[in-house]
Amino acid sequence: MEKDSVACKRKKNIDDSVSSTRKCLKNCSGSDEENEELFSWEDYLKKCHAKAVPKETFKHVQDTKVQGFVPGMKLESLDRTSLETDTYWVATVVMSSGPLLLLRYDGYDDDRSGDFWCDAASEDLQPIGWCARTNNILIPPVAIRHKESNWAKFLMQDLKTAVCAPDHLFHRSSDPDEENQLKPGLKLELLHPDDPLCYWVASVVDTFGLRLRMRLEGATDDCDDVWVYFLSDNVHQLGFGKKHHLRLHVPSVLKAKFPNMDWSKVKERLLVLINSANEDDFLNTSLCKSDSFPKPHEFTTGMKLEAVNPKDPSSICAATVSQVANEIFFQVEIDSMIDCRNRDKPVIWCSSNSKNIFPVGWCKKNNIQLTPPPGYLVHPFCWETYLEWTSSSAAPESLFNLDIPSHEFDISMKFEAVDQTNPSIMTVATVTQVVGRTMWVLLDGYKDDSIEHIYDVQSFDLFPVGWCSMNGHPLLTPRVQRKKPHCTPHHQCVILYDSK
8 A cells, every 4th residue: 555655646746747838838839738759769850860979978877787767678567457467568668757657559650549557566567578478368459459450560570679677677566765865855955056155955856877956955846956966166056055154144035035935944954954864975976076166267347258158049149247256156147238127137156167168269269150249339340449448358278178178079960958048858969060079059940040049068967868768858859750750769759849
């Protein structure tokens, strides 16, 4: 009974999560659920005559032993619709949620009417080849038998390049989430996006590899959830802020949303939690995460530079070091000549490791269009004139991280990327330009073909082809002509919407 209760709770959580994601992504694409279909990376790459960025390029994506079932894996399942005695058929994992699997019998293609949930530890599920070894009957469900005249031939083709679920995943008594170090409920510290000397506690809600959806303490719904990659500099284990003398401070977004909450009591509770936290560094060590601050910088207030606009990550703009917090962090503000008293200028908190800032003249040197400050009337824009007009100086080139790491990104290559303006979304993406360690990326999943973002080649927002499918993460994809899929299972991803 307790196990059934846990399973039902898990199923509800994943249903709520998928429903929320569908709603969010539908707003972006404008597509209807009736248009949902399987997306095949293999077919899409062929159609575009494109190559995938080699997986080895994404050094932050760690290869670990498969801890649980993932979408695309195949197995043999008892046919629950059969009136015959104990017949089985091959099924594919559509989605996993803790101890629950959403399965689809092979032959249904993109028809979801026969999908069913099953406990991963159930004796109804067996590895591929089990029926042959135990002389059990392997026959397709009655509802789809009319679709093929030769099911033996279908099965040979279906399993030819299949990703079969490993034997060790079957009939386990433990919940796969128990083996996941970054499991839901784990509390971590997040640095404030508007002040890196302050932090707040958040709980892991969902995990996709090392990509986490986190809920701030005090928040009551998913509206203010934060998406982070565990290896990034803005997420740490409990005790990091105390160790580095940072201030536990309520995020302004929570104060504004919940003005009647007794935040002093929330802080008291969190301080008790932090002070009692285990100082064991096993999590960081096992996941190869650094627990130290970046090396000191030498930027000073007033220095001019060029920076990617955080509100429009397709553009590089004239910018100024507007504030130096300490020897580790400084703030960069996008320049504007327009009176901004009624609206905030875009700002970025940076460190010596920041890759989204460049020395004065970098755009001109690399034949890149620099966006001049709004309201600046001298055209064409000239840095020498602008520096003289603003009585300022350029930040020395030696202060910037311009070293080019080894990578294999090239024009027209494809991969999966996080939308920097909406980090809850991941989309099919294409490299359009590479300059040094900076590249321009077209977000293929959106209706508007002109959506392009600028990324560093070592950004934690970049992932190899198939990462979403293997980790059960929704992927925004371009619409493809509906046809019977012909692709390998590990390149299939259940898409929640399409957009073109």
